[in-house]
Amino acid sequence: MPRIVFMGSPEFAVSILQKLSDQYQVVGVVTQPDRPAGRGRNLKSPPVKLLAEELKLPHIQPQKLSELEAKQQLHLWKPDLIVVAAFGQILRSEVLDLPKFGCINVHASLLPRWRGAAPIQAAILSGDEQTGITLMRMDPGIDTGPTLSQVSVKITGEDTAGTLSTKLSEIGAICLIETLPGHLDGTLIPEPQDGTLATYAPMIKKEAGLLDFTQTALDLQRKVMAFNPWPGAYTYWNDQVLKIHRAHACDVHYQQVGKRIIYLELPSITTSMGLLVIDELQPAGKNKLAGKTFLRGARGWED
Numbered sequence: 001m002p003r004i005v006f007m008g009s010p011e012f013a014v015s016i017l018q019k020l021s022d023q024y025q026v027v028g029v030v031t032q033p034d035r036p037a038g039r040g041r042n043l044k045s046p047p048v049k050l051l052a053e054e055l056k057l058p059h060i061q062p063q064k065l066s067e068l069e070a071k072q073q074l075h076l077w078k079p080d081l082i083v084v085a086a087f088g089q090i091l092r093s094e095v096l097d098l099p100k101f102g103c104i105n106v107h108a109s110l111l112p113r114w115r116g117a118a119p120i121q122a123a124i125l126s127g128d129e130q131t132g133i134t135l136m137r138m139d140p141g142i143d144t145g146p147t148l149s150q151v152s153v154k155i156t157g158e159d160t161a162g163t164l165s166t167k168l169s170e171i172g173a174i175c176l177i178e179t180l181p182g183h184l185d186g187t188l189i190p191e192p193q194d195g196t197l198a199t200y201a202p203m204i205k206k207e208a209g210l211l212d213f214t215q216t217a218l219d220l221q222r223k224v225m226a227f228n229p230w231p232g233a234y235t236y237w238n239d240q241v242l243k244i245h246r247a248h249a250c251d252v253h254y255q256q257v258g259k260r261i262i263y264l265e266l267p268s269i270t271t272s273m274g275l276l277v278i279d280e281l282q283p284a285g286k287n288k289l290a291g292k293t294f295l296r297g298a299r300g301w302e303d
Contacts, residue, residue: 002080002101002184003027009046012169013085016106017048019173020083021055024180028077029059030070032088065089074098081184084138085172093140101184103138106172108165110134110150112198115143120161120168122201124226127218130154131164133172135179137190144198146190149179160228160246206231213258217249217274224276235269238300240284250275260303266291267301 004024006017009032020026029052037044052059058077062070074095081101084091086108096103109119111134116122123131132152139145151171155164182188209231211220224233224247233244237260252263254270261268261275268277282288283298295301 001025003078005030005074005077005079005082005099006048006085007031007082007087007089007091008048008085009088010086011047012108012165012172013087013106014047014051015169015173016083016085016176017051018055019177021057023177026055026057027079028073029057030065030074030087031059031061033061033063065091065095083176090142091138096138096140104148104176104180104183105136105138105143105145106176107134107136107143108168108172109201110152111136111143111147112193112195114199114201116201117203118201120164121204121226122199123155124159124161124164125222127222128155131168133168133175135175137183144193144195146192148183148188148190149175151175157248160225162229204231209233211235211244211276213269213271213276215272217271217276220271220276221247221249237283242284243282244278244280245282245288246280247276247278250277260301262295262302265295267295267298 002024004020004026005028006020006026007030008017017029029048031046031048031052034043034045036042049059049061060070060073079099081099082103084103085106091103107119109123110132114122120131130152132150134150135148136143136145137148153167153171179188209227211223211233224244227233228245234241235244236242250263252275253273257270257272259270261270263275263277266277266279267281268275278291280288280290281294
């Protein structure tokens with residue numbers, strides 16, 4: 001039975017660690033440090049740490065893998081294989097070369113499309129009709145290593161980054177378990193990526209959620225869905241942040257951009273092309289509301 005170290009941090013990685021630990025010997029887990037979160041800025045543990053504790057798996061939380069204690073612990077675990085899923089740190093050659101079966105990344109896109117930190121959001125933002133999971137043998141580049149297997153997933157009009165991440169996590173876990181035997185016995189030959197087809201999905205910053213109504217309604221619809229749940233799409237109303245959780249584009253045109261109107265009993269905002277109709281939103285300090293419910297108590301929505 002190979003000795004496996006798992007590296008991952010967010011909710012996306014939880015199903016993958018669970019499935020892996022059910023089938024294989026996970027000797028250690030590496031995840032991100034606890035971070036301040038919420039209004040109280042209290043420390044919050046990454047979901048993978050919580051699962052590691054539940055499964056009673058040894059785990060470490062280094063700021064960087066280059067820290068001496070982290071390097072020493074990795075060597076003590078003596079991994080035959082390292083499995084990575086949304087870990088959030090770059091693996092250098094000394095880590096990549098440590099296990100005899102290398103390092104495998106469970107990546108949430110159909111590589112070489114959407115290499116980088118935010119492939120799920122990038123697929124929705126660009127209007128892709130499908131995305132998927134790629135299992136890749138890692139090399140020193142950013143998601144440039146040869147692929148072991150891929151599974152495609154259709155992106156529906158209802159998909160947010162959150163719902164799509166859940167789907168891909170579950171599929172990634174199954175794909176990993178199905179792929180590992182062939183990788184470990186050497187019968188599965190990795191295939192090089194075609195770098196000429198590569199696209200990149202850079203890390204998303206919190207301020208990216210502010211909606212710009214000089215864009216088209218379709219682009220804004222994609223942005224709302226891609227940034228749900230994080231960093232969240234938002235605009236301002238009555239000098240306060242108004243979060244927009246779900247919205248859809250409508251082919252209705254107005255000359256004025258950024259005008260608030262009511263369309264089919266829903267709060268809506270005009271754009272450079274079409275109307276952004278808001279299905280679910282959240283005023284400052286309140287819970288999520290359906291668009292129609294919001295309008296019942298929203299005075300002065302229309303400009």
